[in-house]
Amino acid sequence: MNKENTIPALDIDQQTPNEQTIEEIVASLGDTVGEARVENPKMSVSGVDVFYAEKQAIFGVDLDIANNEVISMIGPSGCGKSTLLRCLNRMNDTIPICRVTGEIMLDGEGIYSKDTDPVLLRARVGMVFQKPNPFPKSIYENVAYGPRLHGLNRNKADLDDIVVNSLRKAGIYDEVKNRLDDAGTSLSGGQQQRLCIARTIACSPEVILMDEPCSALDPIATAKIEELIDELRENYAIAIVTHSMQQAARVSQRTAYFHLGKLVEVGDTDTIFTNPKHELTEKYITGRFG
Amino acid sequence: MTEQTRQTQVQAMSDTTIRVRQSLKKRYAREKRFRLFGMIAIIASLTFLAVLIISITIRGLPAFKQTFINLDVTLDAQTLGVDETADENALRRANYNGAIRNSLLELFPDVSSRKEKRALYSFVSKGGQYDLQAQVMADPALIGQTVNVWLPVGDDTSGYLRGHIDTTLPEKKRRFKDNQIAWVEELRSNGQIETRFNSTFFSRGDSREPELAGIKGSLFGSLLTLLVTLTLSFPIAVATAIYLEEFAPKNRWTDIIEVNINNLAAVPSIVFGLLGLAIFINFFQLPRSAPIVGGLVLSLMTLPTIIISARAALKSVPPSIRDAALGLGASRLQVVFHHVLPLAMPGILTGTIIGMAQALGETAPLLMIGMVAFIVDVPTTLTDPATVLPVQIFQWADLPEKGFVEKTSAAIMVLLGFLILMNATAVFLRRKFERKW
Ligand SMILES: Nc1ncnc2c1ncn2[C@@H]1O[C@H](COP(=O)(O)OP(=O)(O)OP(=O)(O)O)[C@@H](O)[C@H]1O
Numbered sequence: 001m002n003k004e005n006t007i008p009a010l011d012i013d014q015q016t017p018n019e020q021t022i023e024e025i026v027a028s029l030g031d032t033v034g035e036a037r038v039e040n041p042k043m044s045v046s047g048v049d050v051f052y053a054e055k056q057a058i059f060g061v062d063l064d065i066a067n068n069e070v071i072s073m074i075g076p077s078g079c080g081k082s083t084l085l086r087c088l089n090r091m092n093d094t095i096p097i098c099r100v101t102g103e104i105m106l107d108g109e110g111i112y113s114k115d116t117d118p119v120l121l122r123a124r125v126g127m128v129f130q131k132p133n134p135f136p137k138s139i140y141e142n143v144a145y146g147p148r149l150h151g152l153n154r155n156k157a158d159l160d161d162i163v164v165n166s167l168r169k170a171g172i173y174d175e176v177k178n179r180l181d182d183a184g185t186s187l188s189g190g191q192q193q194r195l196c197i198a199r200t201i202a203c204s205p206e207v208i209l210m211d212e213p214c215s216a217l218d219p220i221a222t223a224k225i226e227e228l229i230d231e232l233r234e235n236y237a238i239a240i241v242t243h244s245m246q247q248a249a250r251v252s253q254r255t256a257y258f259h260l261g262k263l264v265e266v267g268d269t270d271t272i273f274t275n276p277k278h279e280l281t282e283k284y285i286t287g288r289f290g
Numbered sequence: 291m292t293e294q295t296r297q298t299q300v301q302a303m304s305d306t307t308i309r310v311r312q313s314l315k316k317r318y319a320r321e322k323r324f325r326l327f328g329m330i331a332i333i334a335s336l337t338f339l340a341v342l343i344i345s346i347t348i349r350g351l352p353a354f355k356q357t358f359i360n361l362d363v364t365l366d367a368q369t370l371g372v373d374e375t376a377d378e379n380a381l382r383r384a385n386y387n388g389a390i391r392n393s394l395l396e397l398f399p400d401v402s403s404r405k406e407k408r409a410l411y412s413f414v415s416k417g418g419q420y421d422l423q424a425q426v427m428a429d430p431a432l433i434g435q436t437v438n439v440w441l442p443v444g445d446d447t448s449g450y451l452r453g454h455i456d457t458t459l460p461e462k463k464r465r466f467k468d469n470q471i472a473w474v475e476e477l478r479s480n481g482q483i484e485t486r487f488n489s490t491f492f493s494r495g496d497s498r499e500p501e502l503a504g505i506k507g508s509l510f511g512s513l514l515t516l517l518v519t520l521t522l523s524f525p526i527a528v529a530t531a532i533y534l535e536e537f538a539p540k541n542r543w544t545d546i547i548e549v550n551i552n553n554l555a556a557v558p559s560i561v562f563g564l565l566g567l568a569i570f571i572n573f574f575q576l577p578r579s580a581p582i583v584g585g586l587v588l589s590l591m592t593l594p595t596i597i598i599s600a601r602a603a604l605k606s607v608p609p610s611i612r613d614a615a616l617g618l619g620a621s622r623l624q625v626v627f628h629h630v631l632p633l634a635m636p637g638i639l640t641g642t643i644i645g646m647a648q649a650l651g652e653t654a655p656l657l658m659i660g661m662v663a664f665i666v667d668v669p670t671t672l673t674d675p676a677t678v679l680p681v682q683i684f685q686w687a688d689l690p691e692k693g694f695v696e697k698t699s700a701a702i703m704v705l706l707g708f709l710i711l712m713n714a715t716a717v718f719l720r721r722k723f724e725r726k727w
Pocket residue numbers: 052057076077078079080081082083084095
């Protein structure tokens with residue numbers, strides 16, 4: 001690693017690079033360290049650039065998301081983790097100024113290609129948001145909404161099954177089984193977040209994206225959700241954005257470190273946390289900046 | 291830290307304390323003054339409101355009562371000019387007035403001069419004959435018999451009975467003469483004068499006689515007009531708001547549209563009346579004075595109001611709800627109709643009701659399209675000539691008879707009642723459906 005190249009990036013405030021433009025700094029970061037590709041990827045991101053109007057937020061990212069695996073995305077605030085995550089199920093479509101170039105594949109099909117329907121894509125790639133956002137309806141309705149929308153159930157009993165199973169998988173069933181008709185918004189923050197996870201699972205997605213799902217939760221609720229993520233891994237491919245190094249280390253098998261919109265380093269979580277190759281990664285995970 | 295620096299720090303701290311203390315006094319004084327002004331403003335506006343409502347109530351309340359005179363009317367075939375075999379048309383045109391007059395003369399046999407007779411006849415309202423007519427037409431067998439009826443008294447008599455006529459004035463200067471007073475007092479002591487609830491006021495259309503004039507015609511005119519306004523403006527406005535808020539790209543065109551909608555909301559209402567006259571009546575040849583045209587004009591006027599409030603309501607639905615639904619694979623239309631619209635509905639309804647209340651109180655544009663005509667019949671279809679409550683008030687306010695002065699205030703009370711009812715509904719809806727997330 002060439003020290004001359006990396007040090008300016010460390011010294012300056014990320015938001016207002018003085019003298020050097022973001023493009024120059026990003027160029028100085030060099031290529032991604034580590035193996036971005038896996039065998040048999042569920043989703044595969046290739047050369048993706050994302051722009052908000054003129055401003056570029058993601059620079060040429062290559063990354064694979066594997067089946068039955070949790071990949072965590074870490075990096076300083078504003079480095080584009082949420083932006084990349086939202087590209088994976090085209091939630092960015094709702095932002096008019098957002099433009100995505102490059103290729104993102106789901107099971108070998110480009111999700112930004114003309115034949116891909118974003119509605120179908122979002123049914124296959126579910127998302128859990130940073131802030132719990134249950135619908136202001138009953139707990140039952142919250143979970144039943146997705147299956148009903150996609151016609152996943154044949155009859156009412158089917159739907160009941162889906163709801164109960166999803167709540168169970170999300171580890172919240174015991175807490176709410178007697179109050180399924182209460183408003184989803186009447187639950188505590190942690191319960192709401194697990195309800196949102198149940199709601200996402202109910203659609204039987206293939207990939208689950210989670211954007212800082214525990215940032216509003218206390219350690220106990222966080223532990224429950226982490227446990228849940230670990231269980232969900234058996235059936236889904238999961239990508240999680242987190243600010244907590246410990247959380248990334250606990251729940252994920254692979255970790256990707258982003259800096260200023262660039263994927264700096266990616267690899268096995270163990271390797272990244274014990275033996276980071278890139279200087280920026282090391283500084284970040286040892287808590288020296290970010 | 292040396293002793294010196296600690297001292298300066300303590301010094302500085304107490305300095306700050308002193309300064310803050312000094313400024314605090316000023317700040318609190320300012321706050322007190324501001325609250326005082328607020329209280330004064332509220333008290334002033336409440337006083338005005340109270341004065342308005344009290345004065346209207348005092349003036350209007352008598353109109354809800356009506357004075358009746360008890361008469362034994364002999365329905366002899368000779369006076370009426372018909373017998374029980376006559377057909378409906380003849381029965382309708384029979385001389386009921388003559389029968390009433392005869393019964394008045396029977397009560398006061400001394401009356402002989404024409405002038406005195408006229409004074410006596412004025413006791414019974416011209417509408418009295420319609421009551422008799424209705425009775426006889428329902429049962430022609432009454433002809434030849436004597437019926438005991440309560441008939442409404444005339445305007446002057448009613449004015450006297452309510453104390454509106456100053457009896458200390460010289461006789462020449464008042465409309466109710468000494469002999470009339472004597473007769474009325476005699477009737478009153480015989481128990482032949484009674485005051486009851488004025489159902490006529492709610493069951494009849496307009497009339498030239500104040501004791502016969504009611505608000506049913508204008509009330510129905512208002513309801514029909516509002517019906518047209520609501521059915522047109524609500525769906526169009528909500529669809530517009532949804533499109534602009536949820537689907538339209540944000541570009542120069544939508545900016546222009548937005549500015550124009552906001553401008554439309556500020557256009558004086560009479561301009562909409564002129565527009566309606568030119569387009570709906572002159573170009574499309576729709577009938578004048580009809581609720582359908584009134585409704586069309588008022589919808590033009592209420593559209594921007596509802597659009598603006600609906601957009602505000604849609605905007606206030608948190609984006610996280612939209613994200614949640616989209617993330618589950620709902621289409622944009624489903625997001626709107628399953629989640630956003632139901633959440634925005636209380637706000638939209640509140641805006642709609644406020645728009646409707648404005649429309650209900652609107653006069654100027656309706657004058658332009660001829661809803662100001664004198665219309666006796668109660669409208670039943672959208673193309674019947676009609677007038678509306680505020681225009682009726684405007685018309686009655688112009689008339690000199692004491693009865694109409696009362697009716698004006700009474701009609702205002704009814705109108706205010708409806709407005710309060712509508713606004714209360716808006717508040718109720720807002721409370722009931724208010725959600726927290
Ligand atoms: N809607 C938007 N419009 C314009 N710029 C945006 C928008 N959303 C994000 N950005 C910009 O894109 C960059 C990346 O933002 P992003 O939200 O992806 O960061 P992040 O890594 O998720 O940060 P955090 O950890 O704070 O959530 C930031 O510089 C941000 O200012």
